Amino acid sequence: MEDKDAKIGLLGDIGIDPRIKRWLKSSAFVYFVKSRIEHLVGMATGKGESNYYRHLWSQDYCYQRMTEGFDRLKDLRAKHSFDVHLIIWPLLVDYKPYAFAPIHERVKREAETRGFKVFDLVETFASLSYRKLQVTAEDNVHPNGLGHRQAAESYVSWVYDRGYYKQH
Structure with missing residues (x-):
């Protein structure tokens, strides 16, 4: 190192x-x-x-692995009666325009067709400069503490706003 x-x-x-x-x-x-x-x-x-993620998601096998995983999760959901909440974490890049929006849409569509509830964090993260969310300037994957706090608060609001949380 x-x-x-x-x-x-x-x-x-x-x-x-x-x-x-x-x-x-x-x-x-x-x-x-x-x-x-x-x-x-x-x-x-x-x-x-040279963009790793763009290259990765341009491969058909990537989508195939995702849909196969979603199908297995759907079967488990039906067998064991639980909800699936899929949180889509965006890359920490410029969000105007967000280059990976079509990928998010495809993932969301595949998840929703299987009955999953989908929450995309791109709007949450786009409310701030992506630079404020990065651990380091070259790391566009892992959000810092502020990014995790924003994600958690947004997710909790999303769950409550839609009535997904039920007190027992």
Whole structure:
């Protein structure tokens, strides 16, 4: 890890002071430039799309695995009489426009056809700058404490507003 923290892979593993690299990684501008350069390098070298998630969800097997899992969950739901609440967590990226909205819609549609209740956090997260929700500037997957708090509060409101919670 120390070796990785002292190099910039995009520039052919050029050595750098780890403190400077941490500072560069915290910059939204540097992150934007890095992602654009990676995209251009991918296009120039014929590797195409460098976005892992876009590539992943462009594969039919990904949707097939999702629907198979949903079918098994639907069967368990019927057998054991429980509700399924699916929470869709968005990537921490610019939400105007949100590039993964079609994926969210497809997941939501597949879940709802099986009787699942679906809550998409994209509107919750879009109410703030995605940068305020990130643990680090380069991590667009894992929300920080504020992101988790926003998600939990929104989910609880969603459950109560729809009457899904019933006191015994």
